[in-house]
């Protein structure tokens with residue numbers, strides 16, 4: 102396929118792989134550079150420095166990102182991590198708005214907007230996650246939920262300016278995350294096309310064309326090829342199948 106955009110394979114390790122397991126993973130994995138694609142892993146905070154040192158030692162073509170950040174730069178926020186701390190650790194990429202953050206940590210479209218704005222202002226590249234619940238899909242509300250999740254972001258001039266440059270999206274239907282139920286390529290393709298139509302209305306053609314929309318939710322080496330064959334799918338955000346060097350490598354081989 103003649104692709105309009107580069108591919109991004111992004112692993113989301115969630116609350117897995119402390120520094121030791123991170124070092125083991127990165128010692129084992131071999132990845133060759135590809136001109137049309139990037140590989141990235143969103144690692145737990147505590148594993149970030151182990152990850153960045155091994156990546157540079159082994160010269161791996163792999164970016165290391167964080168799974169979250171606080172929108173303030175410092176202050177009385179016990180247990181939180183800020184952008185300046187991540188920058189100091191050499192991190193330039195951050196995941197924002199994952200459905201588990203929304204579901205278990207009370208993140209809302211409002212707090213996600215604050216985080217996205219703050220991360221962009223501080224120079225990070227943001228992968229913003231959106232996606233509907235099973236009940237929302239079954240009651241025909243997928244499009245309105247996605248529209249709502251993007252509304253404030255697409256109204257905000259600072260965010261708008263960064264689409265296609267340092268702001269990209271991951272569509273993750275919540276019913277497909279960690280369930281083994283993957284969206285069919287047709288379901289994913291048509292939902293991605295809907296998301297891109299929202300971008301087009303708000304951003305115009307150039308930024309819309311340059312914005313990556315990754316698919317996430319039970320991606321494995323067995324289904325990734327068919328998903329990647331869809332013109333609107335620009336890569337994968339992969340949880341479970343990114344945890345073992347062999348399967349991450351198998352996904353990279355399909356890119």
Ligand code: PGA
Nearest residue numbers: 278279318319339340341
């Ligand atoms: P999964 O997770 O690949 O294990 O379904 C994806 C994600 O939550 O990013």
